[in-house]
Amino acid sequence: MMTFLRVSALAAVMTFLLASVASFVDASGSAAVAQTIAAPERAPARSAKPRPSSGPHVYLLRGLLNVFSLGMDDLAQKIQRRGISASVHNHAEWESLANEIAAKYKAGAHGSIVLIGHSLGADAVMFMGEYLGKRGVPVALIVPFDGTGSFAATGNVARVMNLTQRDYAYMRRGSGFRGELQNIDVSKDSTIDHITIDKSARLHNMVVNKIVGILGRGGSPRPAAKPKTAPATEASAAPKSTGETSAPTPAAAPPAAKPTASGTSGVGSVDKPAAATPRL
Numbered sequence: 001m002m003t004f005l006r007v008s009a010l011a012a013v014m015t016f017l018l019a020s021v022a023s024f025v026d027a028s029g030s031a032a033v034a035q036t037i038a039a040p041e042r043a044p045a046r047s048a049k050p051r052p053s054s055g056p057h058v059y060l061l062r063g064l065l066n067v068f069s070l071g072m073d074d075l076a077q078k079i080q081r082r083g084i085s086a087s088v089h090n091h092a093e094w095e096s097l098a099n100e101i102a103a104k105y106k107a108g109a110h111g112s113i114v115l116i117g118h119s120l121g122a123d124a125v126m127f128m129g130e131y132l133g134k135r136g137v138p139v140a141l142i143v144p145f146d147g148t149g150s151f152a153a154t155g156n157v158a159r160v161m162n163l164t165q166r167d168y169a170y171m172r173r174g175s176g177f178r179g180e181l182q183n184i185d186v187s188k189d190s191t192i193d194h195i196t197i198d199k200s201a202r203l204h205n206m207v208v209n210k211i212v213g214i215l216g217r218g219g220s221p222r223p224a225a226k227p228k229t230a231p232a233t234e235a236s237a238a239p240k241s242t243g244e245t246s247a248p249t250p251a252a253a254p255p256a257a258k259p260t261a262s263g264t265s266g267v268g269s270v271d272k273p274a275a276a277t278p279r280l
Contacts, residue, residue: 056112056140056215058086059097059128063119063198066090071145071198072118078208083218091117094124095131102135112140112215116207118198122147126171130154140214143207144171146197153177161210163203165192 060076062069072088079086089097104110113132115125122144129139133156141159144151147169153160155176162171165187173181184206186192192200 054109054111055085056114057110058084058114058116058211059101059125060086060088061091061094061115061117061121061124062088063091063117063121066092068195069118069121069145069198071196071200071204072116072121074199075116075204075207078204079211082208082212084211084215091119091121091124094128098128098131098135102132102137105137106135113137114141114143114211114215115139116143116145117147118145119148119194121145123149123151126151126153129157130174132156141211143210144169145203146194147171153179153181159210159214161207163197163206165189165194165197 058076058079060072062072076086076088101110101113105113115128117123117125125142125144126147129142130152132139133154137156139157141161142153142157143161143163145163146165147162150168150170150172152172152174154174155178157177157179159180159182160171161182161184162169163184163186164170165185167185167187170183171181186197186200186203189200192203197203
């Protein structure tokens, strides 16, 4: 009888021990499985940190009340179709936008910068060029569409292509500017006025081709060209005159580049002071 009781007690102890071990193994295994399952959920959090983009970007600014320059939206889409990043903004945002651009550039998160604007937006992109210059930020290209006045291009700006139908809204060289300056007068095109200039398909093509020529399709940088003197650069950059005013300043072009006139219509490009009588 005593032997039976001892065997029963021993069996009970073994059963308890086996149950405890099984429970421990099960708990440990469950914890291991839980860790294994949870690990993939934590991994994305470690790899989700965004990498800064260093690609170029084109900023387009609308004019009065942010509603009369919808050609900027159309132009932005055409630029995007060439694989280049572009966005449209209110001209009233130009200072905060410039601060954002400067911060990204200083952080190494911004490539080449292109600024385009219509009317008050055209004035704003010239202000932005100067503002960015004070912060040491270069601008690859500024394209004003019919600004309200004449502004000086600053030394940090590489190129200005001014599209205007006002003879008093020509851009000029500021202190330190050594880049390419084009004033393209479209006043002889009867289909273009201040309200329609930002929507001109012909001018859109000119601007898109200019941007792609500088940045390359998709924003891939072009090989750097050999340095040229300022007069030679402007003379080679100006479209052929076919009837519209083309009058480079004496300091900006050799004597042989005096303007000629013909009876056909077209686009002229000049580097001309804004001294003419204003006209609407």
